[in-house]
Amino acid sequence: MSKLTKNQKVALSKLEAGRTYTLAEAVELVKDMTFTKFDSSLDIDVRLGVDPRKANQMVRGVVTLPHGTGKTVRVLVLCTPDAESAAKAAGADYVGLDEYIEKIKGGWTDVDVIITQPAIMGKIGALGRILGPRGLMPNPKSGTVTMDVAKAVEEVKKGKIDFKVDKNGIVHSSIGKVSFNPEQMSDNAREFVNTLIKLKPATAKGTYIKSIYLSSTMSPGVKVDPKSIEA
Numbered sequence: 528m529s530k531l532t533k534n535q536k537v538a539l540s541k542l543e544a545g546r547t548y549t550l551a552e553a554v555e556l557v558k559d560m561t562f563t564k565f566d567s568s569l570d571i572d573v574r575l576g577v578d579p580r581k582a583n584q585m586v587r588g589v590v591t592l593p594h595g596t597g598k599t600v601r602v603l604v605l606c607t608p609d610a611e612s613a614a615k616a617a618g619a620d621y622v623g624l625d626e627y628i629e630k631i632k633g634g635w636t637d638v639d640v641i642i643t644q645p646a647i648m649g650k651i652g653a654l655g656r657i658l659g660p661r662g663l664m665p666n667p668k669s670g671t672v673t674m675d676v677a678k679a680v681e682e683v684k685k686g687k688i689d690f691k692v693d694k695n696g697i698v699h700s701s702i703g704k705v706s707f708n709p710e711q712m713s714d715n716a717r718e719f720v721n722t723l724i725k726l727k728p729a730t731a732k733g734t735y736i737k738s739i740y741l742s743s744t745m746s747p748g749v750k751v752d753p754k755s756i757e758a
Contacts, residue, residue: 549755554712567744568701590722594711595686597704617680
């Protein structure tokens with residue numbers, strides 16, 4: 528086991544073992560425990576009382592964070608020529624069709640989100656082996672397959688993210704930056720958790736939100752009291 532660095536020791540000393548913090552306390556503590564020279568991401572991990580192996584308990588959705596993610600999101604729109612100008616006006620970084628499909632086939636995936644139209648999915652299906660493992664495959668459930676590509680671009684640029692529960696029943700996501708002020712961090716966390724609550728499967732029994740942890744890119748996790756987040 529590697530030795531703890533000086534900053535890691537300082538961070539752990541600020542964390543009270545076994546304690547559950549309110550959301551307001553947690554965001555302040557995460558800021559106080561982060562010593563990276565870069566602007567760390569604010570990450571959230573929510574353990575849900577669901578069985579992801581059952582199709583009717585799969586939790587997946589999208590949320591638009593009130594204060595965005597703090598990241599510059601590179602968006603590629605694969606669309607017909609008549610939609611190109613609207614996509615560019617909405618802020619898309621790359622717009623086109625066949626030329627980008629060929630680039631992707633050649634290994635180019637230098638984007639964060641790909642948005643397309645339903646009629647184009649037939650052409651994109653062949654790219655699944657490249658885009659799927661990178662989480663770039665457009666999907667109607669995440670709003671990245673739509674007739675209104677311009678609106679989709681605007682939403683992504685403003686802070687719309689998609690999420691899905693993993694095989695262990697945990698939802699992981701980055702919901703901002705540690706450079707955000709505490710109110711912005713709290714607002715984003717609250718919006719994320721309340722979106723999860725709205726998506727609770729009817730077949731899920733018992734406690735739905737089992738635990739919530741906030742952390743930064745390299746900080747310890749801070750356990751948060753769900754009641755301090757839920758609306």
